[in-house]
Amino acid sequence: MVNELPTSPGPRPAQITSLTITPVGGGTLIAGYSAQITSSGPFPSTGAVLGAFAQYNDGSGKYVPANWSTNDPQVLVIEGSSMMPVSRGTAVITARAEGLTATETFKVDPNMAGSWTGTFVVDECGAGSASMHELVCSNIPGRQPGMLRVGTAVPVSFQIQKNGDELAAPAQFGDLRGTLRGSDRGQNFLTLKGDLTVNRTTLTIIYWDARVRTDLMEGFIGFEVRIDGMPSNAAVAAHFDNVIRK
Numbered sequence: 001m002v003n004e005l006p007t008s009p010g011p012r013p014a015q016i017t018s019l020t021i022t023p024v025g026g027g028t029l030i031a032g033y034s035a036q037i038t039s040s041g042p043f044p045s046t047g048a049v050l051g052a053f054a055q056y057n058d059g060s061g062k063y064v065p066a067n068w069s070t071n072d073p074q075v076l077v078i079e080g081s082s083m084m085p086v087s088r089g090t091a092v093i094t095a096r097a098e099g100l101t102a103t104e105t106f107k108v109d110p111n112m113a114g115s116w117t118g119t120f121v122v123d124e125c126g127a128g129s130a131s132m133h134e135l136v137c138s139n140i141p142g143r144q145p146g147m148l149r150v151g152t153a154v155p156v157s158f159q160i161q162k163n164g165d166e167l168a169a170p171a172q173f174g175d176l177r178g179t180l181r182g183s184d185r186g187q188n189f190l191t192l193k194g195d196l197t198v199n200r201t202t203l204t205i206i207y208w209d210a211r212v213r214t215d216l217m218e219g220f221i222g223f224e225v226r227i228d229g230m231p232s233n234a235a236v237a238a239h240f241d242n243v244i245r246k
Contacts, residue, residue: 014056019066021095021104023048028107029076029085030188032162037081039065050083052095052102066097075108110245112190112212113162118243119153120173120221128232136225136234148225148236156243160190171196176203188212200228207237215245 038051041063052066068078075089085108095102125137125148138146158171169180175198182192192208203223210219217240225234
């Protein structure tokens with residue numbers, strides 16, 4: 001005796017039709033900064049995340065867990081659920097999920113560590129006394145120009161050493177020398193401060209806001225100049241000009 005009526009089979013599970021690594025086109029990563037791999041959730045409405053995005057035959061889509069590999073572990077490695085850029089170069093990343101495979105090429109740029117050389121150009125110069133203004137900032141025709149008058153380009157060189165987020169940089173600005181210290185603020189932004197000296201002159205960097213783009217450093221600095229025996233000090237603001245990695 002049949003006590004139950006026959007039932008129709010339930011809907012078939014959606015089948016994956018494509019797999020894409022996002023961000024599409026890969027992108028540029030910075031050596032030493034890991035990138036988290038997304039393994040669940042919908043495609044974001046804004047921004048881009050790193051992950052394997054699956055699309056299904058019912059029109060749905062989501063990020064899925066995948067097996068990840070790299071063709072060049074000297075450039076980029078996979079560590080658990082993170083992608084770790086190691087050194088300058090390009091690497092092809094492969095994701096395998098639900099029987100499909102996707103690949104994407106990523107570029108790795110170096111971080112800020114290394115030797116840098118270029119110039120800074122003075123944008124503003126002011127002093128707390130007439131004698132300091134004349135010596136440092138003056139730009140009066142017919143008189144001896146100030147050593148850091150507006151428009152002056154000063155050669156700079158420094159060697160950034162990186163230990164985690166801490167930075168140390170033996171530096172030379174013109175004839176002044178010293179070691180600057182600061183921090184890596186993430187995404188190749190950095191801050192440095194400290195004293196550079198020569199004879200009776202001390203230059204104290206109180207502001208440094210710069211960013212490294214591959215082998216170019218862009219940004220601004222602010223510093224004070226003190227000269228033993230001279231009243232007050234001078235305050236200078238400047239921007240980096242063609243500061244490049246050697």
